[in-house]
Every structure is written in C-alpha cells, then in structure tokens.
Amino acid sequence: MADEHYHVLEFEKPVYELKKKIEELKHSAREKNLNVDAEVKALEDKVTSLRSEIYKNLDPWQIVQIMRHQKRPKTLDYISMIFTDFTEMHGDRSFGDDKAVIGGMAKLNDIPVMLVGIQKGKDTKENIMRNFGCGLPEGYRKALRLMKFAEKFHMPVITFIDTNGAFPGLEGEERGVAEAIARNLLEMSHLKVPIIVNVIGEGGSGGALGIGVGDRVLMFKYATYSVISFEGCASILWKDAAKASEAAKILKPTAKDLLQLNVIDEIIEEPMEGAHVDPETAAANLKKALVAHLSILLETPLEELLEKRYKKFRSMGVYTDEAQSAI
Amino acid sequence: MAWFHRPKYTIIRRPAEKSETKIPEGMWVKCEKCDSILLKQELDDNLNVCPKCNFHGRITAKRRVELTADEGTFQAMFENIRPVDFLKFPQYPEKLASSEKKTGLTESVLTGRAKINGMQVALAVTDFFFMGGSLGSVMGERITSLIELAINENLPVIIISASGGGARMHEGVMSLMQMAKISAGLARLSDKKLPYISVLTDPTGGGVTASFAMLGDLNIAEPEALIMFAGPRVIEGTIKQKLPAGFQRSEFLQEHGMIDTIVNRKDMKNTLFNLLSNIRSPKQYAGR
Numbered sequence: 001m002a003d004e005h006y007h008v009l010e011f012e013k014p015v016y017e018l019k020k021k022i023e024e025l026k027h028s029a030r031e032k033n034l035n036v037d038a039e040v041k042a043l044e045d046k047v048t049s050l051r052s053e054i055y056k057n058l059d060p061w062q063i064v065q066i067m068r069h070q071k072r073p074k075t076l077d078y079i080s081m082i083f084t085d086f087t088e089m090h091g092d093r094s095f096g097d098d099k100a101v102i103g104g105m106a107k108l109n110d111i112p113v114m115l116v117g118i119q120k121g122k123d124t125k126e127n128i129m130r131n132f133g134c135g136l137p138e139g140y141r142k143a144l145r146l147m148k149f150a151e152k153f154h155m156p157v158i159t160f161i162d163t164n165g166a167f168p169g170l171e172g173e174e175r176g177v178a179e180a181i182a183r184n185l186l187e188m189s190h191l192k193v194p195i196i197v198n199v200i201g202e203g204g205s206g207g208a209l210g211i212g213v214g215d216r217v218l219m220f221k222y223a224t225y226s227v228i229s230f231e232g233c234a235s236i237l238w239k240d241a242a243k244a245s246e247a248a249k250i251l252k253p254t255a256k257d258l259l260q261l262n263v264i265d266e267i268i269e270e271p272m273e274g275a276h277v278d279p280e281t282a283a284a285n286l287k288k289a290l291v292a293h294l295s296i297l298l299e300t301p302l303e304e305l306l307e308k309r310y311k312k313f314r315s316m317g318v319y320t321d322e323a324q325s326a327i
Numbered sequence: 328m329a330w331f332h333r334p335k336y337t338i339i340r341r342p343a344e345k346s347e348t349k350i351p352e353g354m355w356v357k358c359e360k361c362d363s364i365l366l367k368q369e370l371d372d373n374l375n376v377c378p379k380c381n382f383h384g385r386i387t388a389k390r391r392v393e394l395t396a397d398e399g400t401f402q403a404m405f406e407n408i409r410p411v412d413f414l415k416f417p418q419y420p421e422k423l424a425s426s427e428k429k430t431g432l433t434e435s436v437l438t439g440r441a442k443i444n445g446m447q448v449a450l451a452v453t454d455f456f457f458m459g460g461s462l463g464s465v466m467g468e469r470i471t472s473l474i475e476l477a478i479n480e481n482l483p484v485i486i487i488s489a490s491g492g493g494a495r496m497h498e499g500v501m502s503l504m505q506m507a508k509i510s511a512g513l514a515r516l517s518d519k520k521l522p523y524i525s526v527l528t529d530p531t532g533g534g535v536t537a538s539f540a541m542l543g544d545l546n547i548a549e550p551e552a553l554i555m556f557a558g559p560r561v562i563e564g565t566i567k568q569k570l571p572a573g574f575q576r577s578e579f580l581q582e583h584g585m586i587d588t589i590v591n592r593k594d595m596k597n598t599l600f601n602l603l604s605n606i607r608s609p610k611q612y613a614g615r
Binding site: 177317 | 407408409410411413414415416417418464465467468471494495496498499500501502503504505506507508510511512513514515517518533534536537538539540541542555556557561562565566570574575583584585
C-alpha cells in the first residue's frame with residue numbers, strides 16, 4: 001500500500017496517513033531498538049476499523065472514484081483471468097476494425113462462448129489506440145457480427161461493459177452510430193442463445209447499452225451505470241461540471257441502486273478496496289457467477305429463455321397507471 | 328478611448344437582432360431560415376412550412392396527428408400511464424407541470440389507433456415541446472404497449488419522432504432501459520412481419536435516434552431535420568473544430584445511407600399510405 005505508484009483516492013487518505021505513521025514508528029523503533037509491538041498493534045487495529053468504516057459507507061461519488069481508478073482491471077484482464085483459448089476476432093466485415101470494441105471465441109471451463117467487450121486502455125498509449133474505450137459504429141457492428149456468429153453455432157454470449165459512451169464525433173455520425181446501437185438492441189433482444197451482460201466498470205449510456213441487452217445483467221460492486229455522465233448532468237443542472245459528485249448521488253448509478261430498480265440481477269463482490277487491489281479475487285467472483293448463471297440459462301428451453309428476456313426489459317420503467325391501480 | 332484600451336474583439340450583432348422591423352404581436356412571423364416575414368395565418372395554413380424556402384418548422388404532436396390521421400379517427404390510448412419522480416430529481420415535477428400546461432399533453436408522446444386514408448394503423452407521435460420530446464418510462468411504456476397492440480391486432484406501426492433530448496436524464500438509467508424495451512417490442516413486431524415506419528422530424532437525437540427512430544423498415548425524414556446521436560455542440564467539443572454545413576441534417580443522413588427518403592410535410596400522409604399499401608394491401612390488415 002505504501003507503494004508510491006499506488007494512486008491514493010481522496011477518501012482513503014486517512015487510512016494511508018495512518019499506515020505511513022505505523023511504518024515510521026516501526027522504523028524509528030528499529031533504530032532505537034525499542035519494542036513498540038503494542039503500539040503498532042493498536043494502530044493496525046485502528047487502520048482495520050477505520051478502513052471498514054470508510055468502505056461500509058461509501059457514497060456514490062466515492063464509488064465513481066474507485067470505478068475510475070487507473071489500475072482497475074479492464075475487459076481483457078477479466079478475459080485472461082476467467083477464460084481459456086481466447087481468439088480475438090477482428091472487424092465488422094464492411095468497414096473496419098474498431099479497437100475499442102473487442103471480441104472473440106473462448107472457453108469458460110469447457111463451454112465454448114462468444115465474448116464481446118469494450119476495452120479501455122491501461123495507459124495513455126493503449127488509451128489512444130483504444131479511443132479511450134469509446135466505440136465507433138464498426139465496433140458495434142462487429143459486436144453484432146460476433147453475436148450472430150454465436151447464434152449460428154449455438155454459443156452463449158458474454159459481454160463486458162466499460163465505457164463512458166460511444167464516441168461523439170464526425171465519423172461516428174457519418175457511419176450511423178445511432179443505427180448501429182439501435183440494431184444491437186433489437187437483435188440482442190431476440191438472439192437465440194443465452195446472453196450474460198457484465199458491467200465491470202463504467203456503464204456509459206447508449207454506448208454501454210449497445211452490448212447490454214441479455215438474460216442476465218451482472219454488475220461489479222463498484223461499477224456504475226448511468227444515462228448521462230455525472231459531469232454532463234451537473235453542467236446541465238447547475239452549469240458546473242465540478243458538481244459531478246452531486247449528480248452522482250441523484251442519478252442512482254451504483255450496483256446497489258440498480259439492483260433495487262431491477263435493472264441488474266446480481267451484484268458481484270469486489271475486494272473491499274476495489275478490484276484493482278486484488279484482480280484475481282474479483283475475477284474469481286465473476287467467474288463463479290458466470291458459471292452458475294450459464295448453467296441455468298443453458299438448461300432453459302429457447303422459447304422460455306426468449307420470453308423471459310423480453311419480459312425482463314418489458315417490465316422496466318417506473319410510472320403510474322390509474323387504470324390498473326383502479327382494478 | 329485610446330486604441331490600446333479598446334476590447335480585442337468586434338461586436339457582431341446576432342442575426343436575430345439585425346432586423347429592426349417591428350413585427351405586430353401575433354400577426355406576423357419570421358422564417359427561421361430565410362428571414363422572410365410571413366403572415367402567421369399563411370404559415371399556419373402551410374403546415375408551418377415556409378412558402379418561400381420550404382423550411383419545415385417544428386409542430387406539436389397534436390398538430391402532427393391532425394396532419395397524419397383521417398379526421399376524428401385518432402383514439403389516444405395509454406393516457407393513464409403517467410410519470411413519477413422516483414429519483415427526486417431537481418426540478419422534475421416543475422418541468423413536467425410546465426410542459427403539461429404548455430402542450431396540453433400528459434407526457435411527451437401520443438399513442439393510439441388511427442386511420443390513414445382509411446387504413447388502420449398504430450400511431451405514436453412524440454412532442455418536442457414536452458421536455459424536448461425526451462424518452463422516459465412513460466414514453467417507453469406507451470410505445471411498447473402500442474407495439475403489442477399492433478401485434479395483437481395485426482396493424483402496421485408508425486412512429487413520428489420529434490425528440491431532441493433523447494433519453495430523459497430525470498429518470499436516470501431507467502430512461503436508458505426504455506431504449507431496450509421499445510427495441511425488444513419492435514423485434515417482436517418484425518418477427519410477425521408487420522411493417523414499422525419511422526418518421527424522423529426536427530429534431531431527433533440521442534437515445535431516441537439510437538433506438539426506435541433508426542429501426543424502421545423504412546426510415547423517412549422531413550427536409551433539413553436535425554437527426555443525430557450526439558449533439559453538434561458535444562461533437563465540436565470533442566473534435567475542437569467547426570462542423571461542416573448541413574452536418575446531421577436529413578439530406579446528410581440520406582447521403583450517408585441512414586434514411587430511405589425525404590418527404591415534404593404536405594406529402595407525408597399520402598406517402599405513408601402509399602408505402603404501406605405496397606408492403607401489404609390495406610385489406611390484408613385486420614383493422615378496417
């Protein structure tokens with residue numbers, strides 16, 4: 001933790017300070033040959049309780065900070081930790097190959113599956129190559145091509161969402177990013193194989209939903225999913241992007257919120273301080289959930305599967321209906 | 328003032344301020360595009376289309392229904408479905424109330440059965456003047472219910488969009504999910520081989536474009552309508568340069584393969600009828 005490369009989040013600073021103090025104490029004790037075991041033990045207990053106190057009561061904006069942690073595992077990290085024999089499949093067969101939206105075949109234990117995900121970069125260089133995880137139309141069309149491939153060969157589809165949205169630019173508009181996303185929503189709603197959607201980091205609006213329709217939607221504890229960026233929402237509401245933390249509280253974008261609203265089916269646990277601290281544990285948790293859900297979905301007759309998927313999205317929405325409540 | 332104290336910019340008058348012509352209240356209006364001064368009545372009679380330059384001004388959903396459905400045939404349905412401020416979003420109840428007052432609508436979409444030249448259809452029209460025609464739970468539920476009605480009654484579906492706002496942020500991710508919900512409905516409609524025509528009018532954007540507006544068996548636009556995924560200002564912010572003229576207008580979209588055809592407002596009703604007649608003869612539909 002005292003690793004200087006470690007990016008300390010604002011709200012973690014009290015813990016970080018305390019840990020630094022322990023190190024200093026140990027260091028000076030060693031020099032002066034004193035026994036400070038009792039003091040160290042007391043301070044370490046304090047670290048533990050302080051830490052669990054902080055992480056028990058995270059507000060949405062603190063969760064956003066963990067979600068945006070630069071070391072947070074990305075789609076390809078989970079693919080390599082959970083699956084075997086991944087072969088990336090490139091291109092949409094009509095325009096090009098988007099590096100932000102990736103996919104290919106792999107095995108989950110012994111089951112062949114089709115993986116589709118949005119890949120953010122791990123550093124600036126990769127981020128430029130990946131367009132910061134902002135998909136172009138050809139990316140969404142590649143995703144659809146792979147899903148149709150999966151349907152043809154009876155392979156379940158597993159998708160990974162981590163994007164702040166589809167790329168808002170000239171070329172995206174010219175090549176019809178809206179149509180590409182819309183088409184995916186329609187096709188995914190009746191694709192004849194099981195689909196499991198995983199929100200692993202940032203679930204940004206239409207660009208996320210474009211690979212987000214499925215039989216199950218799983219979400220990591222510290223992932224977020226929102227109709228608009230928190231900064232964008234704050235600019236509209238208060239003409240001040242700096243109030244993003246307020247917007248995050250209003251928009252209810254956390255896994256806990258979305259489970260309550262029935263937008264997601266299950267929260268995948270992360271290590272207390274976030275998946276970046278211990279990616280293997282996060283990946284193991286996700287794998288366990290994927291295996292469990294997939295075994296149920298693979299047992300479900302196709303007609304029932306599609307009916308349930310339809311009903312799942314059909315039932316989303318909060319409104320009043322006087323005619324119904326009168327009955 | 329000494330020259331070095333002068334401001335380093337030139338004051339350019341906005342086009343709106345340039346004309347000092349006093350327009351008598353309510354009688355005359357100016358075309359947004361060509362600045363022609365027009366009699367309000369004349370513009371109204373011409374369906375809010377400028378007789379000089381063919382600029383298609385925005386119209387309300389109610390007016391759109393009048394122009395599309397045979398007189399007295401539109402039956403508004405699902406009107407009991409009403410919005411809820413479940414996120415306690417700032418200003419949402421006030422915005423809903425003022426929109427209701429302004430438009431006389433209960434939400435941003437009208438849905439129901441209608442007849443077009445005697446042909447029964449399921450019709451939805453979104454209203455830009457109701458919170459930008461934005462997509463929230465109510466629009467999602469009303470349109471999906473309409474699509475299911477069309478499936479049950481063997482009707483073609485027409486959705487006319489005027490939704491600049493896209494998905495409504497006041498209902499958070501629930502608005503986003505309406506895109507999936509309506510698209511799933513359209514998938515079922517398509518599986519039943521029932522036609523869906525999407526009519527895109529000024530403006531259609533964001534989550535509406537990225538769901539039902541782009542999913543028509545036929546996508547038809549009015550001339551020069553702004554049709555987009557991301558708004559021009561957002562894109563200018565991304566690419567840090569001015570966008571080309573005509574960018575994201577109907578003609579641009581047709582040029583780029585997203586729109587089947589562009590139809591003038593006065594011809595829209597007959598075009599819809601003719602196209603649907605080609606897909607299937609009217610008598611093949613169950614509705615009379």
